[in-house]
Amino acid sequence: MVKLLLPGLLISSLALTAAYAAGEPNADAYRQMTYGDRDANPALLVVDRGEELFKEKRGPKSVSMEECDFGLGKGVVKGVYAELPRYFKDTDQVQDLESRMITCMTTVQGFDAADLKKKTYANEKANEDNTELEAIAVYIASQSDGMKINPSTSHPKEQEAIKVGEALFYHRAGPLDFACVSCHGADKQRIRLQNLGNFSKAGPDAQKAIGGWPTYRVSHNAVRTMQHRIWDCEGQMRLPDTEYGAPLSVALIAYLAAQAKDGTYVLPGMSR
Amino acid sequence: MKKSLLAALALAGLAGMAWAADDDKAIQALVEQYISTGYQQGEKQHLERLKQDETLKTCSETRNKPSNDQMKAIMEREKATIKYPEGNKMLGNWEKGKEVFNTGFGMRVGVIAPDKADKPRGGNCYACHTGDPKEVAAGNIGNSLTGYGKARGSSEETVKYTYEKIFNSQTYMACSNMPRFGHNGVLTPEQIADVVAFLVDPASPVNK
Numbered sequence: 001m002v003k004l005l006l007p008g009l010l011i012s013s014l015a016l017t018a019a020y021a022a023g024e025p026n027a028d029a030y031r032q033m034t035y036g037d038r039d040a041n042p043a044l045l046v047v048d049r050g051e052e053l054f055k056e057k058r059g060p061k062s063v064s065m066e067e068c069d070f071g072l073g074k075g076v077v078k079g080v081y082a083e084l085p086r087y088f089k090d091t092d093q094v095q096d097l098e099s100r101m102i103t104c105m106t107t108v109q110g111f112d113a114a115d116l117k118k119k120t121y122a123n124e125k126a127n128e129d130n131t132e133l134e135a136i137a138v139y140i141a142s143q144s145d146g147m148k149i150n151p152s153t154s155h156p157k158e159q160e161a162i163k164v165g166e167a168l169f170y171h172r173a174g175p176l177d178f179a180c181v182s183c184h185g186a187d188k189q190r191i192r193l194q195n196l197g198n199f200s201k202a203g204p205d206a207q208k209a210i211g212g213w214p215t216y217r218v219s220h221n222a223v224r225t226m227q228h229r230i231w232d233c234e235g236q237m238r239l240p241d242t243e244y245g246a247p248l249s250v251a252l253i254a255y256l257a258a259q260a261k262d263g264t265y266v267l268p269g270m271s272r
Numbered sequence: 273m274k275k276s277l278l279a280a281l282a283l284a285g286l287a288g289m290a291w292a293a294d295d296d297k298a299i300q301a302l303v304e305q306y307i308s309t310g311y312q313q314g315e316k317q318h319l320e321r322l323k324q325d326e327t328l329k330t331c332s333e334t335r336n337k338p339s340n341d342q343m344k345a346i347m348e349r350e351k352a353t354i355k356y357p358e359g360n361k362m363l364g365n366w367e368k369g370k371e372v373f374n375t376g377f378g379m380r381v382g383v384i385a386p387d388k389a390d391k392p393r394g395g396n397c398y399a400c401h402t403g404d405p406k407e408v409a410a411g412n413i414g415n416s417l418t419g420y421g422k423a424r425g426s427s428e429e430t431v432k433y434t435y436e437k438i439f440n441s442q443t444y445m446a447c448s449n450m451p452r453f454g455h456n457g458v459l460t461p462e463q464i465a466d467v468v469a470f471l472v473d474p475a476s477p478v479n480k
Contacts, residue, residue, distance in 0.1 A: 121384065123384075123385070125385075160299070160302070163295075163299050164299055164302045164303055164306060167299050167300065167303045168303055168306065168307075170332055170335045170336070171303060171307070171324075171332045172324065172328040172331050172332050173321065173322050173323070173324055173328060174321045174322075175321060175379055175451070175456045175457065175458055176451040176456070176458070177328060177451050177452055177456065178451070179332065181335070181336070182413075182449050183413065186413075188412075189411070189412060189413050190411045190412050190413070191399045191400065191411045191413065192398070192399050192409045192410065192411050193408075193409050193411075194411075196413075231384070234311075235380055235382065235384075235385065238321065238379045238380060238381065239311070239321055239322065239381075240311040240312060240317035240318060240319055240321065240322070240381055240382050241311060241312040241317060241381075241382035241383060241384050242310060242311055242312070243309065243310055243311055243312050246306070246309055246310045246311075247305075247306045247309065247310065248306040248307060248309065248310025248311070249310065251302075251306055
C-alpha cells in the first residue's frame with residue numbers, strides 16, 4: 001500500500017509545486033491537502049507492526065514489553081508518551097520514550113544495548129522499512145493520541161533536564177557555528193520553503209511540532225521519532241551522530257516538550 | 273525597622289544571585305558532560321567539531337546578546353582571521369558564484385549518513401537569503417540580497433566589505449547567525465570572491 005500511495009503523492013506534489021511557484025512561498029495548503037487525511041497515514045501500518053513487536057515475547061529472556069514500566073506502571077501504554085520525558089527511580093535518570101525502551105529491552109527482555117543501537121533508523125535512501133525501534137516507539141506514542149502534552153516536571157531532575165536542554169538549545173558549535181536557536185529562535189522563519197518553529201518560546205509552534213511526532217515523513221517514506229529528529233538536526237548542523245537516547249538528546253527533548261506543554265498530541269503525525 | 277527590612281531584602285537578593293550563579297555553573301557543567309557523552313565516538317565522527325572557540329563560547333553563554341565589551345573583543349578577534357585570495361582578487365566570476373550560492377554543501381560526518389569527503393561544497397546561501405528573485409524557494413532567515421549590487425555599486429570598498437562579511441560574518445556583527453564561511457574552511461577564498469561577484473556584478477540575476 002505504501003508503494004502504491006507514493007506515485008500519487010509525487011504527482012500531486014509536482015502539480016502543486018508548479019501552482020505555488022506563482023504565489024507566495026508557502027506550502028501549507030499543499031501539505032494540508034496531501035497529509036490531511038489521517039486514515040491514509042502509512043504510519044498506521046507501522047503502528048500495527050510496533051504493537052505486535054511490543055506484545056511478542058522477545059529477547060534472550062523471552063518476555064513481552066508489557067512487563068515494562070513507562071512511567072504509569074507495568075504494562076500501561078495508554079497516556080505514557082504524553083507525560084514523557086520523566087524521571088525514573090530505577091535508572092535514576094530522566095528518560096524519553098526511546099531511552100526508556102532501551103532500558104526495558106535490556107533489563108527486562110535481556111537484549112544487548114550495543115546490539116539494539118547498531119541500527120536505530122531506517123535508511124530512506126535505501127528505501128528500508130522502519131526499524132523495530134522506530135515501530136515500537138510509534139506504537140507506544142500513538143497510545144497518547146488526543147491527549148494533552150504534559151511532561152512531568154515535579155522532580156528536581158526533571159527541572160534540571162529542562163534547564164540543561166535550554167542551555168544546549170543555545171550552544172553553538174561545528175563548522176557552521178550553529179545552535180538550535182540559529183533556525184528556531186524567531187517567528188515565521190524558513191529554510192528554503194520549510195517553515196521553522198520558534199522553539200525559544202513556549203506556545204503554538206512547539207505544540208504543533210512536538211504534538212505531531214513521531215511522524216510519517218513523506219520524503220523519507222518512513223516513520224520518524226524524536227530521537228531521529230534530534231539526530232537529523234545535529235547532522236544539518238554538521239555535528240557528529242548523536243548517541244541514541246543519551247542524556248544530551250533527552251535534555252533537548254525535555255526542553256522542547258516543556259515548551260509544548262498544554263498542546264495536544266495528534267499521533268501518528270504526517271509531514272514533509 | 274525600615275532600614276533593617278531593606279538590609280534583609282538586599283541580603284536575600286544577594287543570596288538569590290549567588291544561588292543563581294551556582295545554579296548556572298551546575299547547569300553549564302552538565303552541558304559539558306552531556307556533550308561529551310551525547311555523540312557517538314570514533315574517528316569518523318570528527319568530535320573536534322564540538323570544541324567551541326572563545327567567540328562561540330561568548331555567543332552561547334550570552335545567548336547571542338554579548339555586552340558592548342564582548343562585542344568589541346569578538347569583532348577585533350574575528351577581523352584578524354581574514355585571509356584574502358591570491359593577488360587580493362576579491363571579485364571573482366558571478367556565474368561560478370551563482371553555483372556556490374545555490375548549492376547545498378557537504379561536510380556531513382558520522383557513520384549513519386555522511387557526505388563523501390571530496391563532494392564539492394557550496395554555501396547554500398539561498399537556504400537563508402533571496403538572491404535571484406526568480407528563485408521562489410529561498411529562505412528568509414537572512415535578509416534579502418536581491419538588488420545588492422544595484423543599491424551598493426561595486427566599488428573597491430563594497431567588494432572588500434562583502435568579501436570580509438562572507439569570510440567571517442562576525443567581523444561586522446558579533447554573534448551573527450551567519451556561519452563564518454571562510455574562517456571555518458567551508459568555502460575557499462576564491463569561492464567567496466565568486467559569491468561577491470554574484471552579488472555585485474550588474475550582469476548577475478541578483479541585480480537584474
